[in-house]
Amino acid sequence: MERLFQFLKIGINEKIYIKDPESTSLGKRIVEESILLIHEIGFEAFTFKxxxxxxxxxxxxxYRYFENKHKLLLYLTSWYWGWLEYKLVFATNSITEPREKLKTALAIVTKEVEVDSNFSHIxxxxxxxxxxxxxxxxxxxKEVDADNKEGYFVIYKRLVNRLxxxxxxxxxxxxxxSSLASTVLEGSLHQHFLRDHFVSLTDCHEKGDPTEYFTELVFNALNNTPNG
Amino acid sequence: MERLFQFLKIGINEKIYIKDPESTSLGKRIVEESILLIHEIGFEAFTFKxxxxxxxxxxxxxYRYFENKHKLLLYLTSWYWGWLEYKLVFATNSITEPREKLKTALAIVTKEVEVDSNFSHIxxxxxxxxxxxxxxxxxxxKEVDADNKEGYFVIYKRLVNRLxxxxxxxxxxxxxxSSLASTVLEGSLHQHFLRDHFVSLTDCHEKGDPTEYFTELVFNALNNTPNG
DNA sequence: CAAATATAATAGTATTACTATCAAAAAATA
DNA sequence: TATTTTTTGATAGTAATACTATTATATTTG
Structure with a gap:
């Protein structure tokens, strides 16, 4: 898995950046360090200066790489969803049994990311x-619809569609x-957030818990039907 | 229901404002018009000027009423959740059958708000x-934990707990x-957002759909247990 | 080595997110 | 009603943000 990212590049909409940050070492440092800095001080306080x-x-x-910090955020999150998509496709590709396939996909999409692959600058x-x-x-x-039209969310949308x-x-x-798929993706981020900041609003305290919670939720939703 | 809001006041944490906007006519206009303006131009572009x-x-x-626009947003959203909480409590209070009670609560919490009560400035x-x-x-x-400690999210938390x-x-x-309750509240906002901006990521296109979707989801989650 | 391209340094603008001061208006109270 | 207190409005000012423009200096490439 990790080795793949040595020669695979996540395909990100070219309109998101002015100049491809993967094409130069400065660009790579911009991406690499922006992740550390945004993580440290939050997106609001983060500035290009x-x-x-x-x-x-x-x-x-x-500014020669990204028009503004919003575009940089779109770039970083697109990269993340593209990376998750690869993980999902590789892990589920060979599985033919639909329930097994969905179960594997849910695990990938809801579990905490804990190991850095160490093969890229990200x-x-x-x-x-x-x-x-x-x-x-x-x-x-207020610009969602315009941004969506430009294709800035395609990777995320494709991921929801795969699910x-x-x-x-x-x-x-x-x-x-589709609602179930989008609920799982969004809800998973939310449960992880609650675990860190609003402990009383979630029951996902143990390792692996968001996965178990969403897996049960999804399969029960599909259970009570003739084909369940 | 509507008449209640003529003499009931939503109790909002006093630390959220400097001076209670409900206490003066200027305060009320600030609240009233901030809703219109934020709705029009979005929170990012909204300024006190x-x-x-x-x-x-x-x-x-x-600035004599609110420290900054973030506090104003906390005020407005607290008011909203308090208002929803009242609606939920009044509607479910007399119901004793647990399934019926939950069903009613889910409807209140997930359905679109369509009628303005016209009794307050909000x-x-x-x-x-x-x-x-x-x-x-x-x-x-980055200030969530501090804000949470100050009690700025109590109403929302209480609502999740009631559910x-x-x-x-x-x-x-x-x-x-708790995870199910927080998923429903957050997920409902998300499905409404998707319906307006990312049509392909949701199946809630018909009136009443988010309610039906979440009601099924919740009851199926509880169905397959001995007590279901 | 020359030409093209990328980066750094500096300066400058409009807007934001405030704070401070003081005068005028309105409300409370004696 | 007069006076005191409180509230509001007007103006000015500051530091930071979110950029753009220009020019000089490196660095890469052909």
């Missing part, structure tokens, strides 16, 4: 924490496969 | 849209009552 100071580069140089553990804390901000804006398709394969009569 | 211009008042006067329809678009931003910050308790009353053996 601070990032420049941190990587010993100039604010204006960063720290997936910290990036997953950024996604938990900041992803919603990338679409809860949705797997749900349908388990139960073609289920009325809400 | 713009609000001042709109209500023919001064920026500095608004437009609940627009406020509910603000909650859908902006609520996450009130807690996805969670109702879940337990239907099935005391269910392992994830």
């Amino acid at each position: 601070k990032l420049g100071q941190r990587i010993g580069s100039n604010e204006s140089s960063i 720290n997936e553990v910290l990036l997953s924490k950024i996604v938990i804390n900041e992803y919603s901000k990338s679409y809860l804006t 949705s398709t797997m749900v349908k394969e388990v139960d073609p009569t289920y009325k809400y496969p | 713009k609000l001042g211009q709109r209500i023919g008042s001064n920026e500095s006067s608004i 437009n609940e329809v627009l406020l509910s849209k603000i909650v859908i678009n902006e609520y996450s931003k009130s807690y996805l910050t 969670s308790t109702m879940v337990k009353e239907v099935d005391p053996t269910y392992k994830y009552p």
Whole structure:
């Protein structure tokens, strides 16, 4: 799995950046260090000036890669969802039994990211924490529809659709496969957040718990049908 | 129901505001018009200066009511959750049968807000849209834990707990009552958002759909147990 | 080695998110 | 009703943000 990322590149919509950060070493440092800095101080307090100071580069140089910090966030989160998508596809590809396939997919999508692959400049553990804390901000804006039209959310949408398709394969009569898929993806981020900040609002305290909770939830939703 | 709000006041943590906006007519206009303005231009572009211009008042006067726009958002969303809590308590109070009670609660919590009560200066329809678009931003910050300690989220937490308790009353053996309750509340906002902006990620297109989807989801989760 | 390209340094603008001060208006109270 | 207190409005000012523009200096590439 890890070795794949040595030669595979996550395909991100080219309109998200001005200049491909993967194409230069400065670009890679921008991505690498922005993850650390956003994780440290949060997206609101994060600025290109601070990032420049941190990587010993100039604010204006960063602006040549990304139009603004919102685009950088779209880039980082797209990378994350693309990375998860690869993991999901590779892990489920060979499985033919629909229930087994869905179960594997749910595990990948809901479990905590704990090991950094160490093969790229991107720290997936910290990036997953950024996604938990900041992803919603990338679409809860007045520009969502325009951004969506530009294709800035395609990877995420494709991931939801993959999950949705797997749900349908388990139960073609289920009325809400897309809602279930989007609830799991979004809900999983939310449960992870609650575990860290609002302990009383979740029961997912043990390791592996969000996975178990969502797996039960999904299979029970599909259970009580003729094909369940 | 509506008449109650003529003499009932939603009890909001006094630390959220500097001066109670309910105590003066300027305060009420601040609240009333901030809802319209945030709905129009979004929370990011919203400033106290713009609000001042709109209500023919001064920026500095608004700062005497709220420390900053984040506190104003906490105020508005607390009001919303308090309002929903009242609706939920009044509607379920007299119901003794646990399944019926939970079903009623789920309907209240997941259905679209469509009618403005017209008895207060607060437009609940627009406020509910603000909650859908902006609520996450009130807690996805580096200051969550401090804000939580100050009690800025008590009403929301109490609402999740009320739902969670109702879940337990239907099935005391269910392992994830709080997670289920928080998933429903958060997931409902999310499905409403998807319906407006990411149509392909949801199946809730018909009126009443989020309610039906979540009701099925919850009862199926509780179904397959000895007490279900 | 020359030409092209990328980066750094500096400066500058408009807006935001406030704080401070003081005068005027409105409300409370004696 | 006069006076005191409180509230609001007007103006000014500061530091930071979110950029853009220009020019000089490196670095890469052909």
